[in-house]
Amino acid sequence: MISEQLTEIYQLLIERFGGQDWWPGQSRIEIIVGAILTQNTNWTNVEKAIANLKSADLLDAEKLHHLDSEKMAALIRPAGYYNIKTKRLKNFLIWLFEKYDGQLSSLENLSTACLREELLAINGIGKETADSILLYAFEREVFVVDTYTARIAIRHGLINSEADYEQLSELFQSNLQQDAKLFNEFHALLVQVGKNFCKPKPNCSDCPLNDLPHNLNVEQF
DNA sequence: GACCAGGCACATC
DNA sequence: GATGTGCATGGT
Numbered sequence: 001m002i003s004e005q006l007t008e009i010y011q012l013l014i015e016r017f018g019g020q021d022w023w024p025g026q027s028r029i030e031i032i033v034g035a036i037l038t039q040n041t042n043w044t045n046v047e048k049a050i051a052n053l054k055s056a057d058l059l060d061a062e063k064l065h066h067l068d069s070e071k072m073a074a075l076i077r078p079a080g081y082y083n084i085k086t087k088r089l090k091n092f093l094i095w096l097f098e099k100y101d102g103q104l105s106s107l108e109n110l111s112t113a114c115l116r117e118e119l120l121a122i123n124g125i126g127k128e129t130a131d132s133i134l135l136y137a138f139e140r141e142v143f144v145v146d147t148y149t150a151r152i153a154i155r156h157g158l159i160n161s162e163a164d165y166e167q168l169s170e171l172f173q174s175n176l177q178q179d180a181k182l183f184n185e186f187h188a189l190l191v192q193v194g195k196n197f198c199k200p201k202p203n204c205s206d207c208p209l210n211d212l213p214h215n216l217n218v219e220q221f
Numbered sequence: 222g223a224c225c226a227g228g229c230a231c232a233t234c
Numbered sequence: 235g236a237t238g239t240g241c242a243t244g245g246t
Contacts, residue, residue, distance in 0.1 A: 039228040045244055046227090080243040084229085126229050146227045191227055200225075 003175040005158060009209065010182075013189035016208040020188035023136035025050070028104045029061050035132040036088050036124065037079040048078035061102050065093040088124025095122050104137075112140040127165050135187070139180045143172040144187045148194025151221065155198065156214045 024043075025031045030050065037046045052075040053059045058067060073086040093102075095118070100106040107115055112134060119130035127145070134140040145168040154161045159171050176182060197207035200220050204210060 035227090038226090040226065040241090041228085041243080042226040042245070044226090045242095048244085078243060080226090081228090081241045082243080084241055088229085124229065128228065132227080144227085148227065187227090194227075 002158065002171065005156075005212070006172065006175050006186075009156075009212065010186055010189070012208045012211075013193065014185070017189055017192045020185060020192065022184055022188040023132075027059070028137045029064070030059055031137040032092065032104075032133055033059065033064075033089065035129050035136070036092065037076060037085055039081070039085070039088075039129060041080050046079050049076040052076065052078070061093060061096060061104060064089065065097050065102065084124070088122075091123050092125065107138065112142065115140070116142070127169075131169070135180060135183055139184075141173075141178045141180045141183060143169050143176075143183045145169050145172075146187075146191070146194075147221075148198060149187065149190050152190055152193055152198050152209070155202070156209065156212050 023031045023034065025034050033053070034046055034050060037049055050059070053064075056075060058064060058075070064072070069086050069090060072089065073082045076082050076085055076089075079085060096102055096104070099118075110118070115138070116130055116134055119125050119133060120127065125133075131142045131144045134142040135144055145165050149172075150163070150168055153159045153168060153171060154163070159168060163171075172183070172186065176186070193207065193209060197203050197209075202220075
């Protein structure tokens with residue numbers, strides 16, 4: 001039932017937008033840095049911050065770990081919340097170096113559940129950030145839920161408006177084929193819909209999901 | 222100038 | 235346990 005609806009949504013989106021080829025970052029560390037910097041922030045601002053780190057040749061776990069916090073804050077300034085994000089990046093790096101000798105490849109050996117638990121224990125890494133890292137940096141079969149995902153699922157009546165993160169994640173994860181590549185594309189496509197149409201004040205004209213049932217009489221968020 | 226953006230932690234009730 | 239608030243830049 002739900003799985004058919006999800007399949008229909010996926011088909012509509014892939015036809016309209018094509019493959020998204022996410023995450024928009026080449027290396028693991030770039031994906032992780034991006035995942036933290038994009039918290040409640042427009043991606044174009046994150047790109048500026050990442051470009052600054054690249055220009056300074058600092059997009060490297062070891063270099064970032066040893067980088068002075070004030071310098072890091074200055075470089076990531078365009079991404080907003082730069083002081084808190086500096087702490088969050090440092091928290092991740094401290095964990096990585098103290099527990100895994102700075103080796104991201106060491107994390108490959110952990111089970112998905114174990115790695116998720118460890119990431120969530122880091123101050124500044126919440127569910128979405130942890131799941132983005134799991135899916136996009138480590139290709140684990142985890143469905144990422146963000147504001148757009150919630151908004152689209154609720155407005156189209158796939159789930160009740162009170163649903164929390166775990167329920168939303170479960171909605172997709174248990175009704176789709178367990179395939180990291182599919183989860184990757186699907187989430188990226190939902191972000192496209194969110195950015196272009198499913199905003200707090202929805203702009204439904206020309207939305208590829210127009211033909212689906214929907215209920216916009218829910219509180220805007 | 223208002224609104225929005227690929228959250229999260231913490232304080233307070 | 236639910237609700238409110240701070241964090242901040244930059245595009246539309």
